[in-house]
Amino acid sequence: DADVTQTPRNRITKTGKRIMLECSQTKGHDRMYWYRQDPGLGLRLIYYSFDVKDINKGEISDGYSVSRQAQAKFSLSLESAIPNQTALYFCATSGQGRRTDTQYFGPGTRLTVL
Amino acid sequence: SQQGEEDPQALSIQEGENATMNCSYKTSINNLQWYRQNSGRGLVHLILIRSNEREKHSGRLRVTLDTSKKSSSLLITASRAADTASYFCATDSAGGTSYGKLTFGQGTILTVHP
Numbered sequence: 318d319a320d321v322t323q324t325p326r327n328r329i330t331k332t333g334k335r336i337m338l339e340c341s342q343t344k345g346h347d348r349m350y351w352y353r354q355d356p357g358l359g360l361r362l363i364y365y366s367f368d369v370k371d372i373n374k375g376e377i378s379d380g381y382s383v384s385r386q387a388q389a390k391f392s393l394s395l396e397s398a399i400p401n402q403t404a405l406y407f408c409a410t411s412g413q414g415r416r417t418d419t420q421y422f423g424p425g426t427r428l429t430v431l
Numbered sequence: 432s433q434q435g436e437e438d439p440q441a442l443s444i445q446e447g448e449n450a451t452m453n454c455s456y457k458t459s460i461n462n463l464q465w466y467r468q469n470s471g472r473g474l475v476h477l478i479l480i481r482s483n484e485r486e487k488h489s490g491r492l493r494v495t496l497d498t499s500k501k502s503s504s505l506l507i508t509a510s511r512a513a514d515t516a517s518y519f520c521a522t523d524s525a526g527g528t529s530y531g532k533l534t535f536g537q538g539t540i541l542t543v544h545p
Contacts, residue, residue: 321473352535359435359519359535360474375532407473419464420521420533422473 320344323408323423331431336395338426340408348411349391350420351375351383353404360407366391398430435463435520435536443542450507452539454520455500461523463496463503464533468517477505477518510543517541 321342330336340349347368352360362375364383372385380402384392395402406426412418438453454463462481466474480487480496480503487494493506507514517540521533 357537359537362532362534365532405471409474419476419479420474421476424473425471427471 319424321408321410321421321423323406323426325426326424327427329429329431330398332397332399334398334430336398336428338393338406338408338428340391340393340423342389342408342410342421344410344412344421345388346410346412346421347388348418349385350409350411351381351391351393352407352409353377353402354407354425355404363393363406395428395430398428400430402428403430404428435522435534437518437520437536437539439539440537441540441542443544444510445544446510446512448510448543450510450514450541450543452505452518452520452541454503454505454536456503456520456522457501458522458524460498463494464521464523465492465494465503465505466519466521466535468519468538470516474519507541510541512543512545515541515543 350365351363366372366385382394408423409420411420464479465477468474491508496503517538519538521535
């Protein structure tokens, strides 16, 4: 079984709809991250969480919100989806400590907003 | 803003040749990491080099880091068709509240022809 899972894997929705992307991990990591990737670009950080009670905005948080339901679960919501949120979304996790650890990525969710 | 910038954007070589990708960054770092992404899939960690290290090896991979020039290179020796993928550098910036956050470059698309 994969250590970091994302659901759904693909989603097509319409402008104005609320969408939730879910991420679960079995690695026991404290830190979780949400990124988006657009064609030809690297990954941009949306939100990150260092533990259940610690949630921080990333580079491009406008239009998104998150919920850390448990150590193992981190959800990303688009309250009112718009076409320029069409992208590939990745969840990632990393370990503990002050220094950055390797990040482990989920398989991604391909979101299309019509 | 992108911390890491990669060069070249695309690289096409024959099997057996070496592939070199470069990454430049702007601010002081704790470490620099290289990730690989097969088309449309999640990123996979390849290697991490800390700011006090100059060179690191892992199998056919060799990474160098020059903190005075704020640059790193990834060398893949004796390339194989299976090495075809996008390669991203990611930096963990030093100081402040940046711990645990990676900033990704735009990536180099490597194509290895059989």
